[in-house]
Amino acid sequence: MQIATPDSWFTTETRADDVTYICEPFIKEFYRCNIWHVRGRERDLLVDSGMGVVSLRQQIPLLTERPVLAVASHTHFDHIGGHHEFDERLAHPSEAAILAHPTGAATLAAEYVDDSIFDRLPPQPYQST
Numbered sequence: 001m002q003i004a005t006p007d008s009w010f011t012t013e014t015r016a017d018d019v020t021y022i023c024e025p026f027i028k029e030f031y032r033c034n035i036w037h038v039r040g041r042e043r044d045l046l047v048d049s050g051m052g053v054v055s056l057r058q059q060i061p062l063l064t065e066r067p068v069l070a071v072a073s074h075t076h077f078d079h080i081g082g083h084h085e086f087d088e089r090l091a092h093p094s095e096a097a098i099l100a101h102p103t104g105a106a107t108l109a110a111e112y113v114d115d116s117i118f119d120r121l122p123p124q125p126y127q128s129t
Helices: 093-100
Strands: 011-016 019-023 033-038 044-047 067-071 088-090
Touching: none
Parallel strands: 044 067, 067 088
Antiparallel strands: 011 019, 019 033, 033 044
């Protein structure tokens, strides 16, 4: 299987004024979350952060322009993988401990993540299974 480059891992699409959809197109649709960036007056909002196999902040410049509050809709692997890149992170109180200390079992990564969920493999440091 081909290996994607970091700069091709994400795509972005402006959906409305100050609302951007961020996609990880090489993850099969069933396993892919919708990542949303909403521009605010003083800080921005990120809803979900994808799998975290490629750095969002390094590849999506609009995420470095001002402070970002990263909110998790829930704490599955495909929704919180990039949250560690942001200083401000929120999740529902019943899932806050998972966001703070994610494990493969708690995020379902141990059960679902292997090479079969990708159309192209992520670049290193991802380790093929």
